[in-house]
Amino acid sequence: MSAIPTTVPHITPELLWQWADEGWLRRLDAALAHWVLEHDAAASPGLLAAVAILSHLEGKGHTCLPLVDAHRPSLRLQLPQLLRWPAEAAPALHQLQQWLPTSVRDWHHALLSSRMVWQANTALDFGQPLVLTQTPAIAPQTTPTLRLYLRRYWQYEQDIAHSIAARIQSPLHPDTATARHWLDVLFPDALPDATFDWQKAACALALRQRLAIITGGPGTGKTYTAARLLAAALALEPQPEQIRIGLAAPTGKAAARLKESIQQALAQLPDAVSQHAPLQAALHHLPPARTLHALLGARPDTRQMRHNASHPLPLDWLLVDEASMIHLEMMHSLLQALPPTARLILLGDKDQLASVEAGAVLGDFCAQAQQGHYSPDTARHLEQLTGQALPQEFRHPPHTPAMPALAQNTVMLRESRRFGGTIGQLALAINRHDMAAMQQVLQQVAGQSATSVHWQEGASLNTLAHIALHGRPGPANGEPHAPESHSEARPTASYAGLVQALRTTPHWPADTSQPQWLTRHTEWVVRVLTQLEQFRILCATREGAWGVEGINRLVIGQLQRQGIRARQEGWFAGRIVQVTQNDANLGVFNGDIGICLPSAADRHKLRVYFPADAASGVPRSIATPRMAHVETAFAMTIHKSQGSEFAHVLMVLPPQAGTLLSKELIYTGLTRARKAFTYLAEQPGTWQQAVQQPTLRASGLADTLQALASHHHS
Numbered sequence: 205m206s207a208i209p210t211t212v213p214h215i216t217p218e219l220l221w222q223w224a225d226e227g228w229l230r231r232l233d234a235a236l237a238h239w240v241l242e243h244d245a246a247a248s249p250g251l252l253a254a255v256a257i258l259s260h261l262e263g264k265g266h267t268c269l270p271l272v273d274a275h276r277p278s279l280r281l282q283l284p285q286l287l288r289w290p291a292e293a294a295p296a297l298h299q300l301q302q303w304l305p306t307s308v309r310d311w312h313h314a315l316l317s318s319r320m321v322w323q324a325n326t327a328l329d330f331g332q333p334l335v336l337t338q339t340p341a342i343a344p345q346t347t348p349t350l351r352l353y354l355r356r357y358w359q360y361e362q363d364i365a366h367s368i369a370a371r372i373q374s375p376l377h378p379d380t381a382t383a384r385h386w387l388d389v390l391f392p393d394a395l396p397d398a399t400f401d402w403q404k405a406a407c408a409l410a411l412r413q414r415l416a417i418i419t420g421g422p423g424t425g426k427t428y429t430a431a432r433l434l435a436a437a438l439a440l441e442p443q444p445e446q447i448r449i450g451l452a453a454p455t456g457k458a459a460a461r462l463k464e465s466i467q468q469a470l471a472q473l474p475d476a477v478s479q480h481a482p483l484q485a486a487l488h489h490l491p492p493a494r495t496l497h498a499l500l501g502a503r504p505d506t507r508q509m510r511h512n513a514s515h516p517l518p519l520d521w522l523l524v525d526e527a528s529m530i531h532l533e534m535m536h537s538l539l540q541a542l543p544p545t546a547r548l549i550l551l552g553d554k555d556q557l558a559s560v561e562a563g564a565v566l567g568d569f570c571a572q573a574q575q576g577h578y579s580p581d582t583a584r585h586l587e588q589l590t591g592q593a594l595p596q597e598f599r600h601p602p603h604t605p606a607m608p609a610l611a612q613n614t615v616m617l618r619e620s621r622r623f624g625g626t627i628g629q630l631a632l633a634i635n636r637h638d639m640a641a642m643q644q645v646l647q648q649v650a651g652q653s654a655t656s657v658h659w660q661e662g663a664s665l666n667t668l669a670h671i672a673l674h675g676r677p678g679p680a681n682g683e684p685h686a687p688e689s690h691s692e693a694r695p696t697a698s699y700a701g702l703v704q705a706l707r708t709t710p711h712w713p714a715d716t717s718q719p720q721w722l723t724r725h726t727e728w729v730v731r732v733l734t735q736l737e738q739f740r741i742l743c744a745t746r747e748g749a750w751g752v753e754g755i756n757r758l759v760i761g762q763l764q765r766q767g768i769r770a771r772q773e774g775w776f777a778g779r780i781v782q783v784t785q786n787d788a789n790l791g792v793f794n795g796d797i798g799i800c801l802p803s804a805a806d807r808h809k810l811r812v813y814f815p816a817d818a819a820s821g822v823p824r825s826i827a828t829p830r831m832a833h834v835e836t837a838f839a840m841t842i843h844k845s846q847g848s849e850f851a852h853v854l855m856v857l858p859p860q861a862g863t864l865l866s867k868e869l870i871y872t873g874l875t876r877a878r879k880a881f882t883y884l885a886e887q888p889g890t891w892q893q894a895v896q897q898p899t900l901r902a903s904g905l906a907d908t909l910q911a912l913a914s915h916h917h918s
């Protein structure tokens with residue numbers, strides 16, 4: 205090809221396999237390019253390179269490969285950033301770059317001659333495995349955006365966008381006076397200084413939409429707001445008790461938390477709600493929250509769900525929490541299975557890490573939530589229903605590009621009620637990418653001992669082990685809003701609590717069937733289980749001394765020194781484990797955290813105990829031989845900690861983890877901490893480096909939605 209200098213060696217499968225052997229590509233990536241070549245011997249170097257990169261990026265959570273992006277430099281220039289290969293791969297990276305065309309015309313030339321590529325929305329669709337999409341150029345002088353997809357992801361995006369577009373085309377028409385009445389009942393107090401009440405606004409907005417997205421950081425009241433939204437929406441129904449409501453979350457842990465926090469929020473509703481009998485009855489009959497897998501009827505060994513378009517979920521409304529963890533395929537399954545007329549309410553923190561699987565759907569949906577972009581019609585509606593005028597800065601500026609497709613369906617909650625203190629300030633600074641504010645917070649805590657945030661570089665594994673087993677001086681009385689000084693400090697939570705609980709193991713009686721014994725055993729199990737929420741070590745990586753594996757070994761060694769019969773391999777009483785695979789038969793789901801303890805019936809038989817769900821109130825347990833898919837979790841990855849919170853989080857970053865770190869990783873790890881947060885790293889600067897690397901996941905979802913929405917509007 206003329207665009208490629210002759211000095212560049214030709215791309216061959218052998219070369220890609222070699223790069224896979226080096227660990228720069230996955231074997232799957234090389235295999236896919238090889239497969240394309242087997243089916244199209246004339247495949248261009250540009251196509252083969254693009255396929256290998258596309259496949260590789262899919263493994264990093266991207267749903268497509270932006271070949272030419274109207275708003276960004278060429279793929280060739282962006283490649284180092286996207287791949288983040290190590291320094292020794294520089295020559296390979298350079299070669300790869302040389303094979304990539306840069307102009308739209310050259311990409312067309314490289315891709316469209318192949319029978320493996322279909323240009324979307326043209327004839328000649330033979331089910332080609334690769335799809336090329338092209339958004340129109342926005343203005344005559346700009347270029348269009350070209351994206352390459354694996355067919356499956358293109359289809360997901362299309363289906364999701366169509367389903368969302370259809371949903372937002374048919375708004376609801378709640379009676380204004382009644383809606384206003386209930387919102388005033390549910391949010392009786394005006395906020396101080398006439399601050400705009402985003403919680404009330406979120407309810408007002410959601411009352412007229414079949415799709416409502418409520419995003420916000422930890423403790424901003426997403427669940428609090430959702431409970432009020434359910435109450436207000438039910439109050440507007442002629443027969444609230446007949447509305448079939450579903451509650452769900454991506455992980456078992458998050459589902460359990462949703463159930464608890466919704467119950468708590470419902471208990472705080474004003475008296476007027478309990479005086480409305482049908483409303484009260486409907487709220488009391490809310491079903492238990494389930495994982496999305498369980499709700500949709502995931503089946504082992506297949507991607508198919510029991511519920512789908514031809515067998516929809518029997519629901520009128522569905523509330524999903526921790527929506528940032530929903531990946532593209534899951535969102536697809538969910539929207540396929542949810543009847544088009546059903547209301548969908550998504551709650552989540554758009555700034556958290558997305559799922560490790562491809563797609564960051566909530567992030568795509570809420571990309572512009574910070575600015576609001578509300579239309580004059582929405583502003584009017586908000587004013588009518590809440591009695592507050594929407595501040596000018598959140599209105600969509602006239603004479604500017606089109607409003608984001610989901611702006612009228614989205615509200616961002618802005619005030620955290622949980623994090624008034626240092627953790628909150630730090631989280632905010634990180635999210636805003638405000639390095640100066642972040643440094644200021646870190647300087648405030650530097651050199652102080654009993655603060656909610658303790659931050660230490662140049663730390664050793666000994667320090668880590670000490671804090672893990674004994675804690676550190678904690679913030680005075682542990683309250684996030686309390687002043688950091690004064691009164692005496694107690695140590696933060698640590699595994700000392702677990703050791704203590706394990707040391708109080710009761711004695712097994714001769715007759716283990718006595719009810720009193722079973723009660724005593726259960727009480728002990730519950731005491732141990734509460735320790736699970738107290739303390740956790742969070743890591744960025746698995747391998748290495750500062751990774752999950754190394755630190756788990758370290759903690760187990762320390763437990764042994766404390767006289768606990770812990771073992772480096774296999775089961776022991778006190779082993780904290782996290783489930784790594786869904787198993788509907790056992791009723792355990794990926795991400796569930798439990799602890800291994802001797803069973804009540806036989807102290808030599810170990811079982812894994814999981815915290816009680818609100819419905820039964822009793823811890824669940826499963827015999828260890830049946831728990832094949834678990835890993836030790838005294839330390840776990842930040843990714844796997846999503847949806848959990850701990851009184852004290854000890855977060856560590858390894859040396860030389862450069863490419864794995866991101867702003868979202870730090871933010872997610874930090875915001876898992878309820879009362880105290882400790883940061884330890886050997887190498888200085890790692891934290892700052894991470895905060896300066898926001899994750900960008902390529903996706904065409906926002907553009908596809910935008911195109912559909914403007915098509916409907918015109």
Ligand SMILES: Nc1ncnc2c1ncn2[C@@H]1O[C@H](COP(=O)(O)OP(=O)(O)OP(=O)(O)O)[C@@H](O)[C@H]1O
Pocket residue numbers: 403420421422423424425426427428429465469621622
């Ligand atoms: N408007 C409010 N008035 C009084 N208390 C509130 C209000 N909003 C939230 N809260 C309280 O603040 C705490 C956090 O709220 P909530 O759990 O709903 O936040 P969240 O955004 O769902 O947090 P996360 O998802 O991180 O758990 C709760 O104790 C809740 O009762």
